[in-house]
């Protein structure tokens with residue numbers, strides 16, 4: 595009976611036990627939120643999307659489901675594809691969407707990072723209800739967190755930086771996201787902080803003092819050397835877009 599736990603639905607830990615206590619409010623980290631079979635299925639769906647679904651960016655590529663927002667940050671009403679919707683009820687069990695305008699996510703960005711790729715520090719902003727739920731697929735990666743208001747003192751300078759990281763900001767905290775994990779970012783952490791992923795090939799210096807969610811990790815052994823060689827990592831970021839418009843209305847009622 596060893597490895598026959600095919601479904602994990604009944605074993606999600608509570609939000610309380612998933613709180614990342616060392617961070618400003620509020621971040622939750624849940625390892626193994628999905629099973630390996632679900633992870634494989636999601637990755638199959640992602641790679642089988644038609645080529646034009648991908649937006650190629652300098653340091654990653656991106657899919658937007660069901661579609662990109664309009665210039666005014668409006669989502670044209672459409673359901674999420676069923677393969678992305680499949681894990682939404684499990685998120686709803688955690689009650690993280692209870693205060694959201696639509697009570698569940700209606701938009702998913704899919705980011706794929708090869709080794710050496712990343713995303714500049716940014717905030718996700720006011721188009722969305724202030725909660726993002728990130729499912730990681732394929733490999734681990736470090737997410738850096740920054741205070742929104744620069745304080746010039748932090749961090750050593752010294753390290754010669756290759757690439758275009760112009761703002762010399764240093765991450766204040768780091769979160770290690772394992773494959774199949776769920777990361778929930780909400781409240782002040784959503785509104786008052788920036789997050790980013792460095793364009794590097796190895797995440798280094800990983801240990802219980804440098805990784806905010808160390809005690810919550812599913813498998814610390816993987817990081818026992820303190821180093822993690824990046825592999826392709828894909829993330830699904832689930833959000834609730836506040837403004838939704840019916841296409842019919844939009845085109846029918848033109849003023």
Ligand SMILES: O=C(O)CCC(=O)C(=O)O
Nearest residue numbers: 703705713718728829831
């Ligand atoms: O890949 C991630 O975990 C972060 C993605 C992200 O920050 C975004 O799409 O806004």
Ligand SMILES: [Fe+2]
Nearest residue numbers: 716717718789
């Ligand atoms: Fe983001």
